[in-house]
Amino acid sequence: MDENGIATIDLELSRRGVDIVELQETRLAGTCTIKEANYTFFWIGRPPEESRIYGTGFAISNRPLCSSQTPSGVNDRISVLKVNTKQGTIFTVNAYAPTLAASSDDKDCFYHTLEDTIRKAFIWERVILLGDFNARIVEDDFSWPKCIGHFGVENGQRLIQLCCKNNLVVTSTLFPGKPHRKVSWCHPRSKTWHQLDFVITRSKHKEEFLNTRLYHSADCDSDHNLVVSKLRLEPRTYHNQIKASKKIDVSNLRNQKLQKCYHQSLDKKIAAINTHTSPEEHWEQLSSSIHNAGSEAFGLKKRQDPDWYSQSRELLEPALDRKRAAMLKYQSRATRQTFADYHSAKSEAQRTVRL
Incomplete structure (x- = not known):
């Protein structure tokens, strides 16, 4: 994720109407907050003097922002956000798991830290675990009936063991749907689609989930597609917003x-x-x-909008629309020509954003 491209991500998320988004592999240094027109972005990464790898973050809609507490980082792969709702507190965990090439010690250390983080949640809190787990869930609801529904995809042993030990369930396996709406990442060489990103919750709260699916058309400048879950929850507002008096010119x-x-x-x-x-x-x-x-x-002082994206909207939106159209064409038909067209449109959009 690039700091200059946050405004474009803000626009894309507002088009989808999501309230809270968890981001993985942000590769941004330190801890910082940026407020855009529709969302406030938080990220937690490594110190600035270290290499920019891993990192997690949150994008919270400005509407329920007052119901959310400030995110906290466990490490550069795990962060926590608490959201207050009328049904109770939601304890959300943002995770970015090691890849398949990582050592077994790194994977075991990650899942041990993740399990310790989950157990910090109170028994009455709703736990929602989201992230890129680099794991695939097997179509075997007979062996793991409490963790997997009838609509799983492939295999991920460590993730299944974590769900079994902590009474968690993978929500994307609970709902039927087209296979292409359950896979989030395409292998660059084999062109095979896999489901590596999951939304997981406690089994006793799975009835609050209305649906979990993928959106391939969401252009967030990532090789992973957007996973969206709809919940039957209502945010609770603790702070009344006081309207500031308008300034005199x-x-x-x-x-x-x-x-x-x-x-x-x-x-x-x-x-x-x-x-x-x-x-x-x-x-x-x-x-x-x-x-x-x-x-x-x-008279009243006229507000000067400092948002560079709003000032350059007429110039940026055509480039972003061409990039989104090229991305959808490449996803529907992966050829060298469609990839070259997508790469060209992406480069053009990046150059336009930097102007």
Whole structure:
């Protein structure tokens, strides 16, 4: 994930209407937060002086942001986010597992840390485990009836053992669907599709999941496709949002005509204030009279939008649309020509974003 491309990811996620997104292999240094038009991005990675590998992150919609706690990192492969809902707290774990080429010690260490993280959740909390596990789930619900539904894909022994020990279930195996909506990654050489990304929850809470499926058309500039789960939950708001008063355009203060209008308007408003009230109410009337008189005379300050994406939307969106069309064409028919077209459209979009 590139810091300059976060705005394009923000637009794509808003098109899908998802509330919380977990990101893996971000390859961004340190811990940081960026707020875009629709989502706030958090990422947890290695220190800046170390190599930029692994890393996890979250993209939380600005609507339920007040219901979410600040994400915390366990290490550069595992992070945790808590979300408050009316049904209870959701303990979400974001995981990026070692690949098949990693040593057995690295894999065992990862799953031991992951299991310790899951067990930190209270018994009444809803645990949702999401991420890129680089594992494939077998079509064997007879051997693992509590962990797998009737619609599994392939094999991943360590992941199945983790689910069995902690009473977890893989939600993507609970729902029927077309095979291409269950696979998230295509092998670059064999062109074979695999399901490596999963959404996992406690067995007692699986009824709250309405569906889990893949979206191949989501263009998030990743070789993995977007996995989306729909839940029957409602966020809980703990902080009431207080609307800030609009700012007065102070650049017009030197205009003598406007100053005269301001004094006249202020005298009228002060004369209309009811003095037989409490000090708090009297101050509220006085402050609102001063602000209203100033806004009427000098006008309100126009908000300057610092979002570079909004300013360049007309230039960026055509390039992103061409990139998305080339990606879908390559996914439907993987040939050298379609790959070259997709690579060219992707490079063009990257050059346009950097302008």
